[in-house]
Amino acid sequence: MQDSIFIGGGGEGYGEKQGLKLKYANRHGLIAGATGTGKTVTLQIMAEEFSARGVPVFLSDVKGDLSGLAAAGSPDFKLHDAFMDRAGKIGFGDYSYQAFPVTFWDLFGEQGHPVRTTVAEMGPLLISRLLELSEAQEGILNIAFRLADEQGLPLLDLKDLQALLVWVGENRANLSLRYGNISVQSVGAIQRRLLVLENQGGAKLFGEPALELADLMRTDLDGHGRINILAADKLMASPRLYATFLLWLLSELFEDLPEVGDPDKPKLVFFFDEAHLLFDDAPKALVDKVEQVARLIRSKGVGVYFITQNPADVPEDILGQLGNRVQHALRAFTARDRKELRLAAETYRDNPRFDTEEAIREVGVGEAVTSFLAKKGVPGVVERTLIRPPSSRLGPIDPGERKRLIDASPVAGKYEVLNDRHSAYEILAKRAQQAAENAEEAERREAEADEMEREFKAARRYTGAHVKRSTSRKSRSNARGDTVGEALGKALVKELRGTTGRRIVRGILGGLFKGR
Numbered sequence: 001m002q003d004s005i006f007i008g009g010g011g012e013g014y015g016e017k018q019g020l021k022l023k024y025a026n027r028h029g030l031i032a033g034a035t036g037t038g039k040t041v042t043l044q045i046m047a048e049e050f051s052a053r054g055v056p057v058f059l060s061d062v063k064g065d066l067s068g069l070a071a072a073g074s075p076d077f078k079l080h081d082a083f084m085d086r087a088g089k090i091g092f093g094d095y096s097y098q099a100f101p102v103t104f105w106d107l108f109g110e111q112g113h114p115v116r117t118t119v120a121e122m123g124p125l126l127i128s129r130l131l132e133l134s135e136a137q138e139g140i141l142n143i144a145f146r147l148a149d150e151q152g153l154p155l156l157d158l159k160d161l162q163a164l165l166v167w168v169g170e171n172r173a174n175l176s177l178r179y180g181n182i183s184v185q186s187v188g189a190i191q192r193r194l195l196v197l198e199n200q201g202g203a204k205l206f207g208e209p210a211l212e213l214a215d216l217m218r219t220d221l222d223g224h225g226r227i228n229i230l231a232a233d234k235l236m237a238s239p240r241l242y243a244t245f246l247l248w249l250l251s252e253l254f255e256d257l258p259e260v261g262d263p264d265k266p267k268l269v270f271f272f273d274e275a276h277l278l279f280d281d282a283p284k285a286l287v288d289k290v291e292q293v294a295r296l297i298r299s300k301g302v303g304v305y306f307i308t309q310n311p312a313d314v315p316e317d318i319l320g321q322l323g324n325r326v327q328h329a330l331r332a333f334t335a336r337d338r339k340e341l342r343l344a345a346e347t348y349r350d351n352p353r354f355d356t357e358e359a360i361r362e363v364g365v366g367e368a369v370t371s372f373l374a375k376k377g378v379p380g381v382v383e384r385t386l387i388r389p390p391s392s393r394l395g396p397i398d399p400g401e402r403k404r405l406i407d408a409s410p411v412a413g414k415y416e417v418l419n420d421r422h423s424a425y426e427i428l429a430k431r432a433q434q435a436a437e438n439a440e441e442a443e444r445r446e447a448e449a450d451e452m453e454r455e456f457k458a459a460r461r462y463t464g465a466h467v468k469r470s471t472s473r474k475s476r477s478n479a480r481g482d483t484v485g486e487a488l489g490k491a492l493v494k495e496l497r498g499t500t501g502r503r504i505v506r507g508i509l510g511g512l513f514k515g516r
């Protein structure tokens with residue numbers, strides 16, 4: 001087993017060790033099975049094994065129960081005897097309880113270090129997917145990104161994108177001449193989607209400091225790979241955000257990591273739980289992109305493991321690339337179930353000792369039909385494998401333990417504070433202010449041409465006190481919630497002076513909240 005990670009025992013009486021070869025671990029994999037059949041524990045023991053071999057791991061914790069990886073199992077645990085029995089059956093002589101080095105991450109910054117990226121890094125394709133935009137709307141988003149590029153407007157956070165769209169909306173007559181029709185409805189629709197995303201907590205994902213991929217690829221002083229756990233329980237309430245974020249992460253890894261061919265062991269193993277969310281009514285362009293990333297990321301030394309209830313959830317082109325498989329039990333209640341079961345069974349190399357289809361139906365909890373890539377990367381014969389018990393704790397750690405681990409992590413403090421750098425939002429606000437000042441200046445000059453007394457009266461109309469009253473009225477009416485749009489409005493109101501300025505503010509807010 002020197003060159004493999006230990007998965008469990010197969011053969012007669014489960015006595016033959018089954019392993020996944022480290023040098024083929026970058027050829028991706030699948031963990032599938034009906035609910036309650038053992039997928040999460042399989043993911044847990046695989047993460048443990050990779051970590052112990054110095055391979056960093058990234059996984060999402062959908063139910064919160066994988067945080068137990070950070071703590072050792074215990075002889076007082078109710079399943080202690082069951083675990084020992086299981087270890088004995090599969091000849092797992094050196095089974096012991098052990099904790100693993102874990103780094104916690106959380107898009108919402110509550111259960112782990114904040115994970116952020118910038119709007120520009122995520123790019124128009126993924127953001128369109130995130131916002132579920134129509135083709136026409138996606139076209140406009142593409143134009144907006146291009147304009148930001150041309151105009152030197154950094155797109156970091158959601159308010160940058162919102163300010164940019166306001167600007168596009170206001171200048172759409174000019175822009176349409178250059179880029180084709182930019183309809184006010186489409187711009188408004190994108191703005192509304194952005195508000196929805198913001199309400200789902202999406203604003204937290206965008207900004208700086210952005211995640212450095214090297215922080216996902218750390219090993220500890222003992223040479224153990226760190227296990228990066230993304231808190232995904234709350235995130236699952238926004239499945240689109242969850243799937244898009246993970247896809248973004250994969251494509252970043254793909255773009256940033258150097259080519260390594262086929263390394264002795266992977267540089268990182270990435271587990272994609274609830275993978276069906278990625279493919280549910282996904283447009284063909286996106287599925288193609290996933291297929292492409294999966295195919296190419298292998299040579300960067302990254303293994304991707306999809307976890308899902310039914311292998312039929314994964315598009316065929318991608319399924320065909322998943323060389324290492326742990327198939328837990330599938331149910332066969334309906335005709336369709338039976339058909340999918342048969343199709344799943346057909347993708348394995350038969351074992352003369354048993355019928356694959358029957359085995360997939362019959363395996364018990366924590367047992368699976370497995371097939372791993374063997375010599376020359378050829379799929380091995382299918383095996384009925386009793387999966388090894390976990391060394392770390394089965395079930396979650398408590399919030400106190402989590403907090404201590406977060407505070408002591410090697411990246412503690414690095415991402416905690418948001419850095420709101422000068423970007424599109426501030427630049428556009430400044431431009432608007434400049435425009436207002438210019439207009440005011442023009443008005444002033446005009447007035448100067450008039451006689452002294454009229455000029456004096458005109459100047460009094462624009463005093464600060466007058467503006468202030470209207471400012472405070474505005475912020476009171478906006479005090480319900482502090483959305484980015486409202487904050488933008490407030491900031492502009494603060495910065496702008498004079499009647500021209502107020503007109504601009506109305507224009508911006510009018511555009512942003514239209515159709516609300």
Ligand SMILES: Nc1ncnc2c1ncn2[C@@H]1O[C@H](COP(=O)(O)OP(=O)(O)OP(=O)(O)O)[C@@H](O)[C@H]1O
Pocket residue numbers: 033034035036037038039040041042079083086365366367387388389390394
């Ligand atoms: N390898 C294993 N060793 C020991 N016990 C196991 C193993 N796999 C599963 N079990 C037992 O089965 C239970 C259910 O397993 P698990 O939570 O992994 O199922 P699941 O397929 O992830 O379910 P769900 O779809 O509901 O998330 C575990 O809590 C544990 O008690």
Ligand SMILES: [Mg+2]
Pocket residue numbers: 039040041
């Ligand atoms: Mg599970």
